[in-house]
Amino acid sequence: MTTDIDADRVLIFDTTLRDGEQSPGATMSHAEKLEIAEMLDEMGVDIIEAGFPIASEGDFTAVRAIAERAKDATICGLARANITDIDRAWEAVAPARSPRIHTFIGTSPLHRAIPNLDMDQMAERIHETVTHARNLCDNIQWSPMDATRTEWDFLKRTVEIAIKAGATTINIPDTVGYTAPVESAELIRRLIAEVDGGEDVIFATHCHNDLGMATANSLAAVAGGARQIECTINGLGERAGNTALEEVVMALRVRRDIMPWSTRIDTTKIMNISRRVAAVSGFPVQFNKAIVGKNAFAHESGIHQDGMLKNAETFEIMRPSDVGLKETSLVMGKHSGRAALRSKLKELGYEVGDNQLKDVFVRFKALADRKKEVYDEDLEALMREQAGGEDTLSLKFLRVICGTEAPQSADMTLTIDGVDHQVTAQGDGPVDAVFKAVKELVTHEARLQLYQVHAVTEGTDAQATVTVRLDEAGRIVTGQSSDTDTVVASAKAYIAALNRLLVKRASSPEGNDTKVVSYRDAV
Numbered sequence: 001m002t003t004d005i006d007a008d009r010v011l012i013f014d015t016t017l018r019d020g021e022q023s024p025g026a027t028m029s030h031a032e033k034l035e036i037a038e039m040l041d042e043m044g045v046d047i048i049e050a051g052f053p054i055a056s057e058g059d060f061t062a063v064r065a066i067a068e069r070a071k072d073a074t075i076c077g078l079a080r081a082n083i084t085d086i087d088r089a090w091e092a093v094a095p096a097r098s099p100r101i102h103t104f105i106g107t108s109p110l111h112r113a114i115p116n117l118d119m120d121q122m123a124e125r126i127h128e129t130v131t132h133a134r135n136l137c138d139n140i141q142w143s144p145m146d147a148t149r150t151e152w153d154f155l156k157r158t159v160e161i162a163i164k165a166g167a168t169t170i171n172i173p174d175t176v177g178y179t180a181p182v183e184s185a186e187l188i189r190r191l192i193a194e195v196d197g198g199e200d201v202i203f204a205t206h207c208h209n210d211l212g213m214a215t216a217n218s219l220a221a222v223a224g225g226a227r228q229i230e231c232t233i234n235g236l237g238e239r240a241g242n243t244a245l246e247e248v249v250m251a252l253r254v255r256r257d258i259m260p261w262s263t264r265i266d267t268t269k270i271m272n273i274s275r276r277v278a279a280v281s282g283f284p285v286q287f288n289k290a291i292v293g294k295n296a297f298a299h300e301s302g303i304h305q306d307g308m309l310k311n312a313e314t315f316e317i318m319r320p321s322d323v324g325l326k327e328t329s330l331v332m333g334k335h336s337g338r339a340a341l342r343s344k345l346k347e348l349g350y351e352v353g354d355n356q357l358k359d360v361f362v363r364f365k366a367l368a369d370r371k372k373e374v375y376d377e378d379l380e381a382l383m384r385e386q387a388g389g390e391d392t393l394s395l396k397f398l399r400v401i402c403g404t405e406a407p408q409s410a411d412m413t414l415t416i417d418g419v420d421h422q423v424t425a426q427g428d429g430p431v432d433a434v435f436k437a438v439k440e441l442v443t444h445e446a447r448l449q450l451y452q453v454h455a456v457t458e459g460t461d462a463q464a465t466v467t468v469r470l471d472e473a474g475r476i477v478t479g480q481s482s483d484t485d486t487v488v489a490s491a492k493a494y495i496a497a498l499n500r501l502l503v504k505r506a507s508s509p510e511g512n513d514t515k516v517v518s519y520r521d522a523v
């Protein structure tokens, strides 16, 4: 049983694989569920709600497989308030070292109407089903679904029945994200104080994020006496999602001064599992999502970057390493200032004096006004321009034949070190033909890591911006170009990336290794 926990401990109940998977389109495969469950177990989640075994054969098999493999976590399966669901849930979780059955029924007026039960009939159903579950398993969680919209007297009555019938955890769901922090804390406080047997069970909080208050409501419930938070990775879940695990765990860690409750979570595993859940569920994490968003530890504004360089605590309340990130990222863009530019150039191997910095800064700002983000290679190009260097490769002429009849071909003239070279190549589509033409003249072993086209304006004459990223033995370079002709933009972006690869090669300790990029005479 899990009722014996230290007064300052909060149990983390993860329902990514059950409530999280209920997000439309978030279905995960059997293998993916096993992988996520293993990661949750390893990061110190206390209880994993692995699924709803009656829902399908696949759900049952996944819950059972997770139960068989779990090392430390309690494995829980969901069941409606009926004998068949409960038996099926028990069959699935029974192999676990620590199994739990979670059974629920909607207690609010709106939800009582779903199975069409009056209050007395529902009370009887709760007694029967929780008793049945408790005869199978000694770890029973019971939830009055839509508790926050249930009449107080009926909520109290049903919770008392469930406790008497043997429930060890009483979960109070805010099923539709309706409550607010003050109310959330007060409800739990009142239940613990007034419910017969309330002191002998663990109260849990299960919040949804319809009004963006799931994290606040969960933490308020803990302040009111709840000792189990139900949550999901990335806040995945029905509609606006569930409470995000990473948010409550990090809030408890960072503000231990005012919320003196601890969890068992190894927070350094947060980023990794967040990325995995995003990948397997197909739900990308929004850039500005707390803790795990791409921008959660990134700064572009000059004033912030300057502050960060002087003392990271000026603009960050957590260290990136606390959540498993290597480092803060100072993104170079139109809002960056001199301090960040100087630091970035130093990182790239350029020590600049004040005058030189002044000059590069003007050209950097001009470039940043045109581009969303200024990459390291852009800065290298700026430094090279300043030193009077020119790009080795430039596109002089391009004509492409494409259409329904394959093969498509590209006729190209490339200027290499001031000398024109002409080539014709065929490919599977115009872009492939163009890339092959370039490769005919500039042989290299770099792998195409990214080819991305964005229409910058609307209409058929839209300006297209193409980004090409190449990876040559860990040397990653990006080229970008815009043109109303997407194929021309593609050729220029590819050539820009190759120019940067040449620069990187030249400035690397091995020097200009012609094995990686070499030119051959035109055919």
Ligand SMILES: CC(=O)SCCNC(=O)CCNC(=O)[C@H](O)C(C)(C)COP(=O)(O)OP(=O)(O)OC[C@H]1O[C@@H](n2cnc3c(N)ncnc32)[C@H](O)[C@@H]1OP(=O)(O)O
Pocket (backbone or CB within 6 Å): 019, 022, 052, 054, 055, 056, 079, 080, 081, 082, 104, 105, 106, 114, 115, 116, 145, 175
């Ligand atoms: C807030 C939550 O997250 S609750 C969990 C929601 N998750 C899911 O529903 C995902 C899995 N669900 C499923 O796969 C299916 O709905 C199943 C297998 C559970 C049931 O499928 P079906 O038998 O076809 O029923 P259907 O989904 O159409 O309707 C739900 C039935 O369950 C009943 N029901 C709903 N909740 C409960 C409950 N807690 N206890 C008992 N009965 C319930 C409803 O009254 C309805 O039965 P009725 O048609 O006899 O009135």
Ligand SMILES: CC(C)C(=O)C(=O)O
Pocket (backbone or CB within 6 Å): 019, 104, 143, 145, 146, 171, 173, 174, 175, 176, 206, 208
């Ligand atoms: C099944 C219950 C606990 C639920 O997910 C909810 O009420 O939101």
Ligand SMILES: [Mg+2]
Pocket (backbone or CB within 6 Å): 019, 173, 175, 206, 208
């Ligand atoms: Mg829910």
